[in-house]
Amino acid sequence: MSTFAKIPATIVTGFLGAGKTTLIRHILETARGRRLALVINEFGDVGVDGDILRACGVENCPEENIVELANGCLCCTVADDFAPAIEALLAHPNRPEHIIIETSGLALPKPLVKAFEWPTIRPHLTVDGVIAVVDGPAVAAGRFADDLDAIAKERAETLAIDHDNPLEEVFEDQLLCADLIVLNKTDLLSAEEEAQVTEQIRATAPRAVKLLYASEGRLDPAILLGLGAAAEDDLANRPSHHDTEEDHDHDDFESFIVEIAAARDPTELIERLARVAEAHDVLRMKGFVEIAGKPMRLLVQGVGARFRHQFDRPWRADENRASRLVVIGEKGLDRAGVTAMLTS
Numbered sequence: 001m002s003t004f005a006k007i008p009a010t011i012v013t014g015f016l017g018a019g020k021t022t023l024i025r026h027i028l029e030t031a032r033g034r035r036l037a038l039v040i041n042e043f044g045d046v047g048v049d050g051d052i053l054r055a056c057g058v059e060n061c062p063e064e065n066i067v068e069l070a071n072g073c074l075c076c077t078v079a080d081d082f083a084p085a086i087e088a089l090l091a092h093p094n095r096p097e098h099i100i101i102e103t104s105g106l107a108l109p110k111p112l113v114k115a116f117e118w119p120t121i122r123p124h125l126t127v128d129g130v131i132a133v134v135d136g137p138a139v140a141a142g143r144f145a146d147d148l149d150a151i152a153k154e155r156a157e158t159l160a161i162d163h164d165n166p167l168e169e170v171f172e173d174q175l176l177c178a179d180l181i182v183l184n185k186t187d188l189l190s191a192e193e194e195a196q197v198t199e200q201i202r203a204t205a206p207r208a209v210k211l212l213y214a215s216e217g218r219l220d221p222a223i224l225l226g227l228g229a230a231a232e233d234d235l236a237n238r239p240s241h242h243d244t245e246e247d248h249d250h251d252d253f254e255s256f257i258v259e260i261a262a263a264r265d266p267t268e269l270i271e272r273l274a275r276v277a278e279a280h281d282v283l284r285m286k287g288f289v290e291i292a293g294k295p296m297r298l299l300v301q302g303v304g305a306r307f308r309h310q311f312d313r314p315w316r317a318d319e320n321r322a323s324r325l326v327v328i329g330e331k332g333l334d335r336a337g338v339t340a341m342l343t344s
């Protein structure tokens with residue numbers, strides 16, 4: 001079968017909280033007329049991203065076309081999770097015209113591109129493009145590079161870079177695999193910071209990959225979809241730290257779920273969560289919380305200590321109003337300490 005007969009799939013990668021779900025939501029809301037399907041992979045399962053995207057209620061991406069795979073890492077579970085999910089989407093009477101795959105923020109995307117060589121997938125699907133969403137303020141704050149000069153020097157000497165900081169490794173892998181890079185959250189960057197982040201991206205992604213700037217992932221789907229990269233045929237140009245690792249189990253990071261009591265007030269809750277994130281260097285915290293006396297559930301999202309919240313929908317009558325937060329951090333995160341602060 002020729003590439004043209006294949007269904008294009010766009011892989012959206014990017015570090016925890018960079019804005020992948022926000023960008024995909026924008027595509028859903030603006031790519032009218034194109035039948036879409038979504039495959040979402042989360043690290044630390046509370047199904048927040050799936051819920052946000054389902055809540056869009058977009059006609060050309062009905063609920064049955066939104067598949068959540070909660071098994072940590074898509075690329076490691078191709079046979080068990082990813083391939084069957086894709087096969088099920090392909091078996092729909094109304095096949096999707098384009099599939100969007102959101103990787104977990106900790107995924108190294110190349111192994112997922114490799115999954116497109118899987119015998120039940122390859123004849124039907126092609127990787128239209130890998131889009132790497134970059135969290136502008138996080139890069140500007142130096143989250144992904146402890147020592148830029150040392151990295152540049154090491155890169156000049158050898159292709160394989162040994163990072164002390166696992167965040168750098170994930171960030172670098174995502175850029176090295178990209179066909180398009182979106183520098184997101186420009187609303188939070190000064191002109192100088194934007195220039196500095198651009199320089200760091202350019203230094204990290206040596207291929208001539210197009211870089212776009214965005215706020216809230218607001219880019220025209222006509223630019224994001226239809227890149228025609230056939231990335232699965234171009235794996236050699238996408239070096240990955242995964243290439244040199246026997247195993248790949250994200251053991252540099254950990255996540256857990258904390259159930260908290262209903263909160264009295266959103267502002268007080270968010271201040272408390274931000275204090276916890278700050279005190280324990282939490283990378284990402286998100287979930288739905290009950291606010292006493294309110295019929296709506298509160299969606300809370302933290303990237304580092306920066307939080308956003310909104311009432312997203314009423315609790316359903318048959319729903320357990322548990323307030324559950326997924327907490328993600330680097331290995332060694334003080335679970336007991338975080339839990340104690342969240343539940344006290």
Ligand SMILES: Nc1nc2c(ncn2[C@@H]2O[C@H](COP(=O)(O)OP(=O)(O)OP(=O)(O)O)[C@@H](O)[C@H]2O)c(=O)[nH]1
Pocket residue numbers: 014015016017018019020021022023049104105184185186187188214215216217284301302303307308
């Ligand atoms: N200020 C600002 N906030 C943004 C922007 N894009 C996304 N956010 C917020 O950043 C947080 C994370 O955004 P998501 O779209 O959930 O990020 P993600 O990459 O899907 O996160 P994970 O799936 O957890 O890795 C949310 O609170 C968003 O509202 C932006 O351009 N500017």
